[in-house]
Amino acid sequence: MHLSLHEHWLEVEKRIKQACKRSNRERSEVNVVAVTKYVGIEEVREVLRLGLTHIGENRWQDAQEKWALLQDQAVWHFIGHLQSNKVKDVVGRFPFIHSLDRMSLAKEINKKAAASGIQANCFIQINVSGEDTKHGLQPDMLESFAQELTDSMTNIHILGLMTMAPHEEDAEATRPVFRELRIMKDKLQKTNIFPYPINHLSMGMSNDYEVAIEEGSTWLRLGSIIFKGG
Numbered sequence: 217m218h219l220s221l222h223e224h225w226l227e228v229e230k231r232i233k234q235a236c237k238r239s240n241r242e243r244s245e246v247n248v249v250a251v252t253k254y255v256g257i258e259e260v261r262e263v264l265r266l267g268l269t270h271i272g273e274n275r276w277q278d279a280q281e282k283w284a285l286l287q288d289q290a291v292w293h294f295i296g297h298l299q300s301n302k303v304k305d306v307v308g309r310f311p312f313i314h315s316l317d318r319m320s321l322a323k324e325i326n327k328k329a330a331a332s333g334i335q336a337n338c339f340i341q342i343n344v345s346g347e348d349t350k351h352g353l354q355p356d357m358l359e360s361f362a363q364e365l366t367d368s369m370t371n372i373h374i375l376g377l378m379t380m381a382p383h384e385e386d387a388e389a390t391r392p393v394f395r396e397l398r399i400m401k402d403k404l405q406k407t408n409i410f411p412y413p414i415n416h417l418s419m420g421m422s423n424d425y426e427v428a429i430e431e432g433s434t435w436l437r438l439g440s441i442i443f444k445g446g
């Protein structure tokens with residue numbers, strides 16, 4: 217078990233390096249969130265020992281125990297759909313939130329962050345593919361959403377955009393979704409709506425991370441490929 221998790225990671229790391237090379241990118245531009253929603257505390261400890269310190273969870277209920285025991289050893293990312301009534305549990309514990317997708321949620325995050333005297337780092341989640349089953353802001357709402365954030369949410373810092381591609385047998389089929397997200401990010405950057413750089417793209421999961429790197433991902437969210445292998 218110990219060995220295999222290590223081996224899975226070495227293989228992933230090799231593929232990340234190759235994808236960076238293919239697309240003329242530096243390995244250091246690509247960050248990895250190890251998604252531990254499927255596993256328990258021992259496996260999270262192992263991942264931390266591999267030097268992967270960014271840990272992603274998608275439900276507070278499932279993350280709670282791991283967070284309580286390992287809080288200081290990791291940087292916590294909230295990656296899943298966030299209900300407004302869970303914001304009080306998440307803001308202050310998870311310095312990164314990847315799933316900001318509606319104004320009612322922004323208001324709750326901003327309120328809690330202000331009360332705690334912190335800035336909440338968020339990615340705006342976009343439903344690029346337009347699937348009904350996916351969360352995320354509609355692409356055509358992005359500029360007005362960004363404007364309202366910058367005007368009134370002073371305790372939210374936007375890092376960039378996040379999306380989940382549809383699951384495809386052939387990872388190549390996800391490429392247009394990732395490319396579209398990068399174009400949206402570049403456009404948003406050019407509007408200067410935010411008075412700071414919007415540099416980041418949270419995209420790429422176990423089955424499509426190599427394509428996501430080629431299309432400019434700066435944050436991969438990897439779960440099963442680390443724990444179960446490719």
Ligand SMILES: *Cc1c(COP(=O)(O)O)cnc(C)c1O
Nearest residue numbers: 251274295421422437438439440
């Ligand atoms: C579970 C999850 C992941 C990781 O998925 P894998 O396919 O196991 O790599 C990434 N992002 C989100 C939002 C998730 O819920």
